[in-house]
Amino acid sequence: MMDEGEHVLIIGADAAGLKTAARLRRLKPELPITVLDRSDVISYAACGFPYYLSGDIDDFSELTRTAWGEDKTPQYFHDSKNIEVLTGWDAIRIERDPNQVIARNVDGMERPFPFTRLVLATGASPIKLSIPGSDCRLVSSFTRPEEVQALRLSLQKNEVGRVAVIGGGYIGLELCEAFAALWGVEVLLVEQRVRVMSANLDPEISRLVEDHLRSEGVDVRLQTTLKHIKCRDDELVLTLSEGEEQHVDRVVFCPGVLPNAQLAQDAGLTIGPKGGVQVDKHGRTSDLDVYAAGDCAELPDVAGTRLIPLGSIANRMGRVVANHIAGVPDPGIPKLFGTGVVKVFDLNVASTGLSAARARQRGLDVEEYWGCWTDRAHYYPEAQSIKIKVVRERHGQLLGMQAIGKGEVVRWVDAFAQILDLADGDPRALLRFEHAYAPPYATALDPLHHFGAMMETGDGWQIAPTMMLGGGNHDWTWIDLLADEEREPLELPEVRGKVLRMTTAELREKVDTLPKQDVYLFCARGPRSYECCRFLRQHGINARYLAGGIAFTLG
């Protein structure tokens, strides 16, 4: 694929750009490779910013060093990897005939950088919100190192008693913990949508996250926009959509990011419907000499195209692009499912594939399943409750999983993502899952096995964990299978209809006395009511049970 006289130019010296450069260098020791970056701080682990802010990471330089402690400066890349990184050069224009990129340095000097292959790794920038007052020095986003360092400094100087975080996505939620946990800062979280993490989670899972944020003292405002910021000395007065005023010391915008695609757009490259540089699975743009990788790229997806601004994907794409440039066979980036995880205080929230809400937006008819288990043997002291939702196309393939809990959740989401990929979402793969079992790590039967079993009966047996909160109907019969000791510490939701308390044994005896329909069973986590539901159905009663039990309902 490569000719003599090749020269690869890469715009952007972070995950995607430098991974491309490093892989290319390994494959082609003599190839001229130049990397430009507008900033002086390169190759930083932006994913680690919240943990620097929180104090979990003491020294910012830990985010700009290799695992073995070397500073990832241009000098390091030159000396150790034979890669030229030129910082302070802002690429402003792509030109053809001859192929070159015009870049400008801090002094305003412009210079051409020739290329035979160009890789755009320009990243993404925070969505710009035009809110009056947002140019105040106490207002910032959370993207650039200097913003992060300034915020950390103001925390250390005790200048922040209350902060407003605008946006309830991954970063916004990480910042809630970062401000509150160690520094004790009061956090006001403002989210314009009806719920947090709406891109990845379904409403009943978002609700668990919101409840947890509130239990940690975060003031969560949904369906709320920030209208106006008034900057008074060292204080900010915010006007929210309802007209309410809020006083805070800092505002941090985390409204999500948009791909930096201007350079590509100006050069006439195809821009995808979501605003990224459209690429194929090898990272090629509409111009075959030009590639794009990382947050600026819009990837092919089963249902069109997709932006996945994650460090893991940026790294993988860098490798794929380098392989393609070097002519090394590579199947390209596979179908991606947007697998991700976020730590919200001590709650772990992970997801892969489509939520039911997303799937319905795409016009799919879906089945939804919920369950609540422990992440280890229930009798093991450190066992933690985990709540999992699985989405499936009706009578079809698995579509996605959401998992939430204080214990391990990533393992199941990773395993499920593999089923989506390697088994093409075949539900039969759930029962095949061969997990490593011992009481300190897992349960003898895995949640994936339970979901596999649930799917054999179909989704008509379960009611959603939030259903009980709706209160039901006057002609419904609720069967409460909780033991007295279990019920005691709970605040059960008030429901309409008749509530009968009984044991599973009593239920077997009293089956003939029960109504034939609108019977809703509940227990602590689901297994008892599932079993009783089956029993009642065998006796002609159209029963359903509360999925994930009271534990899922109450969060």
Add this chain to the structure above:
Amino acid sequence: MMDEGEHVLIIGADAAGLKTAARLRRLKPELPITVLDRSDVISYAACGFPYYLSGDIDDFSELTRTAWGEDKTPQYFHDSKNIEVLTGWDAIRIERDPNQVIARNVDGMERPFPFTRLVLATGASPIKLSIPGSDCRLVSSFTRPEEVQALRLSLQKNEVGRVAVIGGGYIGLELCEAFAALWGVEVLLVEQRVRVMSANLDPEISRLVEDHLRSEGVDVRLQTTLKHIKCRDDELVLTLSEGEEQHVDRVVFCPGVLPNAQLAQDAGLTIGPKGGVQVDKHGRTSDLDVYAAGDCAELPDVAGTRLIPLGSIANRMGRVVANHIAGVPDPGIPKLFGTGVVKVFDLNVASTGLSAARARQRGLDVEEYWGCWTDRAHYYPEAQSIKIKVVRERHGQLLGMQAIGKGEVVRWVDAFAQILDLADGDPRALLRFEHAYAPPYATALDPLHHFGAMMETGDGWQIAPTMMLGGGNHDWTWIDLLADEEREPLELPEVRGKVLRMTTAELREKVDTLPKQDVYLFCARGPRSYECCRFLRQHGINARYLAGGIAFTLG
């Protein structure tokens, strides 16, 4: 499949037997099901015994209760699940025409139990070692509840200062921690083979386990047998194979288990080469009216047959057998890889598929790969080192993984097991792995991606982590890429040959001064020496690097 007049008889009321019964009851509400067990304590979580002994679990009844606190007595199974469990009945003979099992109770009374379908879930028993003196009351195995309870009581009464654990498999290793960690008991571990966990691990991984046991104060004796036990009042004097005498307060035998297949064998059922009741993937024995499930069963395997005495598999088999009896379509137990995990103090040790040693025993030519990473972003405070080995058939399919470390290891072994199953061991699936990434949970590039990349270069680049301990040769050149601060706290193994210390930058400068062969690179964990290895090879030097770096070598 089922006729009127069916009557299912199940021998054994633990995981496999009761799972079969419960699933069958759900499917067939009216079917007569009888479960016999020789013991009075049924349905106990034997996997939890070590954690009861250790004190992690306070009350033995936690192991015999449901997750919602009900005692799993025969009464519970009768009342809640409509299953008859008869305890104290020891099945002694299977008869045909008419089909019945003769069982004997504690009073010596014999009684026939008729069946149309029989399920053998008779479990496994410790391998019997005929060691003189082993009938002493201070000597026991660790299988039956009363043995476990007696040991715990003796710990509580402070009667045990020193214990000998005989056998270095899963249970033996769990017991080392159980005795030592909370109770402070000195442990002598006696293993007749050359290393611990030899069925699942390769020598260099076993070594890490042995080192860890020793660092926790366990006296590990390999290639050692217990010849004789002398019982003196409250003390035992052991004679080991070298003639050495050891004084201990208790001896616990954990020599592994053998399937309880006598009943089946006496009835003329086919017994597998490993001594279990041979079954097909639906659990059917050579007699189509008779099934076997759990530890007593010998399962079909790619290379013949296999015993997998794990609670997870027993549960899954119970479901499969019940489905087959009830005529519910079920693909049967899939190909199994023996995925497992054990906690050895604070070290997690997991594996799936074949070790290199096992694969070679089966006549396979294998490639071996090793790596050392952190289980989270390297800059995240709680990041722990993990060491992973992957085995592949030469130029062929993946065969197995072994993972060890103080952090998360199960996630990778589970994911690898899925690749073995869903992708039929295709190495290309490694690079496809889409993991949930955020700094508190994972690294941006996953260990599976790194293994995928390594396989593209082949196994000729690495030397085994233990290779350096062998000391090398006088004409070898070792290149030490460690930074001074890294080297400082280490005790590097002494090696023959020349040792050159340099940075990766210096190596690039000095490449022309290096010999053309027998160049061995090492660094802390591997990435630097991997990259330099590639660079040297591009310059005609036949270099190799220490897989997993000094971290893997030193453990």
